[in-house]
Amino acid sequence: MSFTRYPGDGTRTHGSTRIHPSTSPQRSSLPQRPGPSRLLGHWAPPGPARRRSASLGWSPQLAVRLALVAWGVVVVALWWFDTSASSVHGAGLIMTAAGRVSGLLAAYLVLVQLLLMARMPVFEHAVGLDRLAAWHRGLGTNIVLLIVVHVLLTVWGYGLTEHHQPLSELVTVVTTYPEMWKATIGTLLFVGVGVASARAARPHISYEVWYLLHLTAYVAVLLVYSHQTATGADFVGHPANRLLWQGMYVAVAACLVIWRLLLPIAAVVQHRMTVEHVVDEAPGVVSVWVRGHDLHRLGALPGQFLLWRFAARGHVVSAHPYSLSAPPQPHRLRITVKAAGDHSRAIAHLRPGTPVVAEGPFGHFTAEHATRGKALLIGGGSGIGPVRALAEDLADRGDDVVVVHRASRASDLALRRELEELAGDGRLVLHRVVGSRRDLGYDPLEARFLDAAVPDVTERDVFVCGPTGMTHAVVRALRGLGLCSDQIHTEEFTLR
Structure with missing residues (x-):
């Protein structure tokens, strides 16, 4: 070494x-510095005394966090202002109320998850796509837990109020309440996506299977929305709440359509990217040169990454993030990929002329x-x-x-x-x-x-x-x- x-x-x-x-x-030829260390032109002891504190000032990332939390408070307020003190008297009604709140928060956080991954420039520039993805993963577990808590508390609360056993009450709710079959399917889909995303399960599921499972979350969102607006106590008989809720869903859907569908299609038409050639760089490492039109209009900077799709078998279904490995040129880009899975390994077999779709650029590197x-x-x-x-x-x-x-x-x-x-x-x-x-x-x-x-x-x-x-x-x-x-x-x- x-x-x-x-x-x-x-x-x-x-x-x-x-x-x-x-x-x-300990016996390396590198300078060893036991005890005091010389840093920044002065002698100081090692350890925490040398650490400089980072600024705690305002940041775009903090602004995004506060905005999401503030809107979550608005969602909880829908329940608060529509709930009288008499309606939370007794164990059954308290449990039902807690179930309503957990359901509202779960639905709101699902919309937040979709918004975080909508590729919106304002979020990406403020936070970075990698950190947005980390937030997205962290929220996933909490959403599944909130959905399960919503079902358990609501059904149990109904059972206590009606003097029924929880299991029999669950059967009654699912089979007799309007739109409940949709809610049941949506809940099962959310739980399935959550299980597939668990840390223990991820290594055993290919990226493509994981991606396809995540697409079912869009179906689950539509099913659960139908259940909420048709039977939700905070929306039935409350037109203002219903209008606000519909506006939230429409706004998120518009962001997804614009930044996940329309703009990528427009980029394909504008840049017409294709694989120019593939170069071996090291064992298991290749560089892919991509040629296109007006690539400077992408605004990509050295060190950023894009989400790449190649019109070849095994590459179309899902997009994968690969960084630029050379400063971008007006008509050429280069990525360097190390074989770490089926998709990255197959990159080496791309043929010149293969059409390419790239979303981005992303990243703060x-x-x-x-x-x-x-x-x-x-x-x-x-x-x-x-x-x-x-x-x-x-x-x-x-x-x-x-x-x-x-x-x-x-x-x-x-x-x-x-x-x-x-x-x-x-x-x-x-x-x-x-x-x-x-x-x-x-x-x-x-x-x-x-x-x-x-x-x-x-x-x-x-x-x-x-x-x-x-x-x-x-x-x-x-x-x-x-x-x-x-x-x-x-x-x-x-x-x-």
Whole structure:
């Protein structure tokens, strides 16, 4: 394993370092700094005292959170103002009221989930598609729980009020109440999607099957909406509430139609993208060059990703996120993909001329978020693609750029030659870090090794992209060195 600076012309050097496979981390040739550490030109003890607090000021992400919470309060207010004190007297009525509230919140959060993944620019720019997807996943479990709680509390409350057993009351409700068969099917569909999205189930379900299951959620939304407006105590006899509820559904549907259907179709017509050729970069890693018309109108920046569909078998059903691995050109784009599943593995077999559909661009992994004039970029696996594109963009604008290229084997260093050329021209400093943690017995990207290889790391914006385990470990190391949250930039591409 080596943590080695690639020898460029010496215009920007931070020293050459090497860790020999036979040595332990304690006996490495990297500078060891037990006790006090020298940072930012002064001596300070390691640990929390070196950490600088991130700003707690207003942010677009916070604004989105507050707006969603505020509208949730409005939804609960529908129940509050239409419920008298006498209607929540006794165990049965209290349980029924709690069931009504949980049902309203579940329906509202379903709309929020759809809105989060509607590809709306205002949300994507404020939060980022990767974080929106994380919010979407987190809400999914809560929605299923709220739906189950809604059913249990409502039926149980009815049973207590009517002096019936809960099971017999459930049968009565499903078989005699209007629109209840629709609600039952919708509930089962939501539970099925929730089970398929569970962390334990995800590794055993292909992306395509998972995607098709999620499409049934649209059917479930329509079925549940019909049940709510036909029998919901907050809507029957309350035309203002009904109109507000209908407006919410229409607004979300319009966002989905515009940004998930109409604009992608318009982009296909405008850009007419096709596969130009596929290039092998490393074992299991290929680059796909895509040619099209007026691609600069996409507004894509180096480091961003798009959601790609290819008109080939196994690629049409669902879109997959892949980053640009080179600065975009007016008529050409490039993505670099590592084989990590059936879809990514099949990318290598795409033929020239294959039509391409791309949604986006998305992501905050861009030079716009590097404000210090000095940047450290750490890439591993397929994460080296956006790192390579971003490195050239930062170097072009004159920033001091250091790139750490992480791989288990030297043969896995995809895009190695391009990074070496940039380093050879003196535009950046390149460190290659080769060797698996299993063989070494330690992580070569630990805080002390990063500190030794890049002594001014705390003065830099740091961009990290790679496997989830590597990204999380590096972020922990950077926080241990005292970097603020606004210095650390990551991007995850998992949308499920």
